[in-house]
Amino acid sequence: MRIVKAREIGEQEVERLLTKEPFDKVELNPRIREANRQLFGEDLSAAELVRRIVMDVRCKGDEALLHYTKLIDKVEYRAEDFLVTEAEYEAAAKDADPKVVESLRKAAANVRRYHEEQKPNSWMTYRDHGSILGQAVIPLDRVGIYVPGGTAAYPSSVIMNAVPASVAGVREIIMMVPPKNGKINPYVLIAAREAGVSKIYKIGGAQAIAAMAFGTETIPRVDKITGPGNIFVTLAKKEVYGHCDIDMLAGPSEILIVADETADPIYTAADMLSQAEHDPLASSIVITDSEDLAEKVAGEAEKQLAELPRQEIARASLERNGLVIIAEDLMQAMRFANISAPEHMELLVKEPFQLLPYVRHAGAVFLGAYSPEPLGDYLAGPNHVLPTGGTARYYSVLNVETFMKRTSIISYTQPALANVSDDIIRLAESEGLEAHANAIRLRNQR
Numbered sequence: 001m002r003i004v005k006a007r008e009i010g011e012q013e014v015e016r017l018l019t020k021e022p023f024d025k026v027e028l029n030p031r032i033r034e035a036n037r038q039l040f041g042e043d044l045s046a047a048e049l050v051r052r053i054v055m056d057v058r059c060k061g062d063e064a065l066l067h068y069t070k071l072i073d074k075v076e077y078r079a080e081d082f083l084v085t086e087a088e089y090e091a092a093a094k095d096a097d098p099k100v101v102e103s104l105r106k107a108a109a110n111v112r113r114y115h116e117e118q119k120p121n122s123w124m125t126y127r128d129h130g131s132i133l134g135q136a137v138i139p140l141d142r143v144g145i146y147v148p149g150g151t152a153a154y155p156s157s158v159i160m161n162a163v164p165a166s167v168a169g170v171r172e173i174i175m176m177v178p179p180k181n182g183k184i185n186p187y188v189l190i191a192a193r194e195a196g197v198s199k200i201y202k203i204g205g206a207q208a209i210a211a212m213a214f215g216t217e218t219i220p221r222v223d224k225i226t227g228p229g230n231i232f233v234t235l236a237k238k239e240v241y242g243h244c245d246i247d248m249l250a251g252p253s254e255i256l257i258v259a260d261e262t263a264d265p266i267y268t269a270a271d272m273l274s275q276a277e278h279d280p281l282a283s284s285i286v287i288t289d290s291e292d293l294a295e296k297v298a299g300e301a302e303k304q305l306a307e308l309p310r311q312e313i314a315r316a317s318l319e320r321n322g323l324v325i326i327a328e329d330l331m332q333a334m335r336f337a338n339i340s341a342p343e344h345m346e347l348l349v350k351e352p353f354q355l356l357p358y359v360r361h362a363g364a365v366f367l368g369a370y371s372p373e374p375l376g377d378y379l380a381g382p383n384h385v386l387p388t389g390g391t392a393r394y395y396s397v398l399n400v401e402t403f404m405k406r407t408s409i410i411s412y413t414q415p416a417l418a419n420v421s422d423d424i425i426r427l428a429e430s431e432g433l434e435a436h437a438n439a440i441r442l443r444n445q446r
Contacts, residue, residue, distance in 0.1 A: 001284075001301060001322030003294050006332065014325060018285070018340040020251070020389045050206045050235040057210035062217045068207040075182045077202070079218050084184065084200040089193065092186035101190055107379050108159050108194045114381030115167045118400040124409065129416035134409035139169035142220060143403055144212035145197070146227035149178040149204060153185035156377060160384050160398065161227045162195035168403035173197050174220065176212065178204020205229075206236035213240035226398060228385060247402055251389040252281035255373055256342035256362075258333050258355065259288040263348035264369060265296035269304055271346060271372050272297070272322065273314055280316035285340065287325045287333040294324045334358040341392040344373045361392045418444060 006014050037043070044052070056064040062079040070076050093101075124134030145161035148154055158175065165173050175192055177184050179202040192200055201219060203211060209229075215221030225237055226247035237246045255275040259268055272284035288294055301318065308314055327333040334355060337345060341361035349355060352367035359365055363386030364376055377384045387395035421440050428436035 001298055001318045001324065003298055003324045003326070005291075005326045006336070007326075007328055011332075014336055015339050017323060017325075018336060020283075020340075046231055047235055050232055050239055053206040053232075054210040054213075054236055054239045057207050057216065058214045061211075061215075062219075065203055065207055065211055065216060065219075068205065069179075069203060072205055072207075073179055075179050075202075077182075082201045082203055082218055084189065084202065088184070089189055092184075092189040095186045096190055100187060103379075104155060104159070104187065104191050105194055107156065108163060108191070110379055110381040111159050111163045111383070112167060115164045115383070115400050118164075119167065120401055120404070127416070129419055130413040131416035132409070132411040136407045136409055137401075137404050138407055139171070139404050140165075140223045141170070142172040142174065142222045143170050143224045143226065144222035145173065145175050146208060146212075146225065146229050146233055147175060147177045147188060148227075148229050148233075149180055149185065149188070153180075153188055155185065155187040155191035156384065157227060158188055158191035158197070159195050162192065162197050164383065164398060164400045165226075165403040166196035168400045170403050172199075172220070174212070174222065175200045176203050176208035178202075178208070206232045206239075209233055209236035209240060213244045224403065226385065226402060247385065247398055248387055248391065248395045249389075250385070250387070252283065253278040254283040254285075254340075254343040254388055255346065256283075256285045256287065256337055256340050256344070257346040257348055258330070258337050259286055259290070259293055259297075259346075259348040260330060260350060261288075261290040261293055262350045263288070263290075263293055265293060265300045266304075267369055267372070268293070268297045268348055269300035271348075272301055272318070273304055273308065274372070274374055275344070276314040276317035276322065277308060277310040278313070278317075280313055280320060282317045283321040283323075283342075284318060285321075285323045285325065285342070287327055287336050289327050289329050289333060291326055294326050297324060330355065331358070337362070341387075341390045343386045343388045343392065344376070346371075346373060361390075363387045363392045363395075363397055414443075 053068060066077055066079065120137045122136045124132055126132055143165050147157050162173055173196060175197045177188055177200060184202060209225060211219040212222045212225050222244055224245040228250040234249050234251065238249055253275045255271060257268055257271060268286060272286065275282045276284045286297055305311055305314055325336060327336060330349065338360040343363040344366065345359065345362035346366045347355050348369060356365065356367065364382060366373055366376060376382055383398045385398035421444050424440045425437045
């Protein structure tokens with residue numbers, strides 16, 4: 001983990017350090033390289049590999065799904081084995097720790113309550129001559145959510161994706177989860193039941209995204225795909241966008257902590273590691289105006305790292321993307337934080353609400369020592385599916401409106417139309433669209 005001083009390296013170099021690499025520029029690991037060779041007899045880029053898988057599933061349907069599940073997930077299925085059965089739900093309930101199940105239910109209830117308050121309303125307004133204008137907010141018919149299942153199981157992601165869709169009124173929610181030894185984590189299945197998922201399929205990776213986007217003999221086509229995943233899932237979402245909608249293009253996890261001398265180095269280091277353990281590509285950054293805190297955080301991170309079960313992943317993350325920046329003051333720290341536009345931003349300062357108005361770009365903001373990032377991941381209520389890779393500059397957190405669309409409503413009476421006809425005709429003719437003008441002119445003549 002690097003410690004740098006903004007005064008010594010200059011603001012331009014700090015900005016370069018905070019600028020994210022494109023999510024599709026990562027190198028493939030040896031297992032995927034070998035799969036490349038088996039599939040296509042050559043080394044392909046991640047983007048090209050995904051493009052071929054997506055096209056294969058689009059053209060061959062279940063046959064391609066079975067092929068990739070066998071090759072990548074090392075599981076041999078028949079097409080009818082993809083769908084999770086009632087017996088699997090029952091086995092999950094039997095295997096689960098009741099205390100964990102109770103915590104999942106609390107989390108689902110908090111998330112539901114928070115998202116209920118987000119629901120937008122349809123509306124109508126009355127204008128001159130009896131005209132009516134309005135907007136109808138309509139839930140999508142069918143959505144697909146993707147839940148990762150590679151290096152860890154994420155029942156919390158099930159809740160965060162499915163509950164807002166359920167609150168929005170989506171008619172059918174299907175879910176894709178990569179199988180591990182042919183099975184799905186029991187808490188993932190239980191969370192799905194709690195959150196309102198209609199069907200679960202044991203399919204992962206780019207092939208799962210393609211199946212939802214185009215449909216197969218056994219998988220229904222969806223209107224929108226949401227949920228985070230690895231680089232192949234993200235590239236597949238990018239590939240199918242336009243055939244269906246997607247929520248966002250999510251990359252590795254990120255946390256950026258703005259801290260002053262009052263911040264506890266133990267808490268600060270722990271919060272860095274909470275993201276580092278996700279993925280070797282995860283990013284953990286502290287920006288502080290205190291040199292003393294910077295040194296203490298680095299030492300504390302090393303100490304806590306030695307105790308983590310996922311130490312190897314977290315260490316790789318810190319070595320690659322761990323960074324402590326010593327800013328000249330907190331205002332400069334906030335400028336740097338907004339340049340990074342992180343997924344998670346923590347304000348570990350004496351008066352965090354005083355800095356909140358200066359936050360311009362962040363997926364979620366956590367204020368104070370007792371609002372750590374894992375609180376948002378699991379139980380607080382706001383969604384944890386957040387923009388990454390600097391895309392918080394223009395993407396929003398997953399929410400109820402993610403699963404809804406807006407339709408305009410227009411109703412004019414004859415007097416209302418006559419009152420504006422000359423303007424419409426002039427505008428249509430100025431664009432050379434005579435049929436548009438005639439559609440108005442003929443109504444005036446009758």
